[in-house]
Amino acid sequence: MKELVIATQNKGKIAEFKQILEKKGLIVKSLLDYPDIPDIIEDGTTFSENATKKAETLAKYLNSSVIADDSGLVIDAIDGRPGVYSARYAGETKSDSANIEKVLRELVDVPSEDRTGRFVCVIAVARPNEQTLIFEGSCEGTIATEPRGSNGFGYDPIFYIPELEKTMAQLTSEEKNVRSHRANALKNLFANQADWS
Numbered sequence: 314m315k316e317l318v319i320a321t322q323n324k325g326k327i328a329e330f331k332q333i334l335e336k337k338g339l340i341v342k343s344l345l346d347y348p349d350i351p352d353i354i355e356d357g358t359t360f361s362e363n364a365t366k367k368a369e370t371l372a373k374y375l376n377s378s379v380i381a382d383d384s385g386l387v388i389d390a391i392d393g394r395p396g397v398y399s400a401r402y403a404g405e406t407k408s409d410s411a412n413i414e415k416v417l418r419e420l421v422d423v424p425s426e427d428r429t430g431r432f433v434c435v436i437a438v439a440r441p442n443e444q445t446l447i448f449e450g451s452c453e454g455t456i457a458t459e460p461r462g463s464n465g466f467g468y469d470p471i472f473y474i475p476e477l478e479k480t481m482a483q484l485t486s487e488e489k490n491v492r493s494h495r496a497n498a499l500k501n502l503f504a505n506q507a508d509w510s
């Protein structure tokens with residue numbers, strides 16, 4: 314079985330990468346398996362810059378192929394915020410509940426027809442001495458007025474999928490993994506990287 318290291322410490326992402334990639338015969342490791350690696354500062358202004366930095370930093374450290382995911386919630390009514398600042402939107406503690414509360418406060422007067430947005434995921438594939446490859450996926454939805462559901466992680470409880478009449482946090486992991494921005498970015502990766510499909 315081929316091992317794949319993902320440059321993430323996010324347990325929600327790790328679970329989803331494992332659910333999807335282990336079906337492809339890959340053993341998934343993450344930064345949680347390499348505790349002595351210093352934190353990678355995400356100072357980019359785009360998801361692609363941050364994903365590239367995370368992947369290239371770890372690929373250099375391990376001298377092996379690495380992927381990274383930089384992702385977030387992009388809300389139209391507040392100029393695309395939180396975007397690349399999704400993780401720390403409400404502060405350095407990276408609290409999902411505080412991030413959700415801050416978004417809901419900002420949207421308090423926004424009517425339902427204007428609460429459109431999307432999750433975006435950019436996956437970077439870094440291999441030593443090779444060009445880093447970028448694959449993007451997104452998932453359209455609207456922002457609920459209150460959190461619902463306890464599955465998933467991050468902003469899932471307020472990300473509403475109209476055609477399912479559920480938030481992302483009300484979906485099973487199987488239902489999420491066929492439509493999420495992360496699943497769509499991986500689909501683009503597999504479509505372009507024959508040796509991983």
Ligand SMILES: O=c1nc[nH]c2c1ncn2[C@H]1C[C@H](O)[C@@H](COP(=O)(O)OP(=O)(O)OP(=O)(O)O)O1
Nearest residue numbers: 321322323382383384385386399400466467468469
């Ligand atoms: O499927 C998702 N469902 C809900 N929320 C999500 C999802 N995907 C990303 N998000 C949110 C969580 C976090 O607030 C931010 C990611 O920030 P991001 O820097 O990419 O990840 P992170 O700092 O948690 O871990 P790491 O950088 O080690 O991958 O966007």
Ligand SMILES: [Mg+2]
Nearest residue numbers: 355363383400
């Ligand atoms: Mg991060």
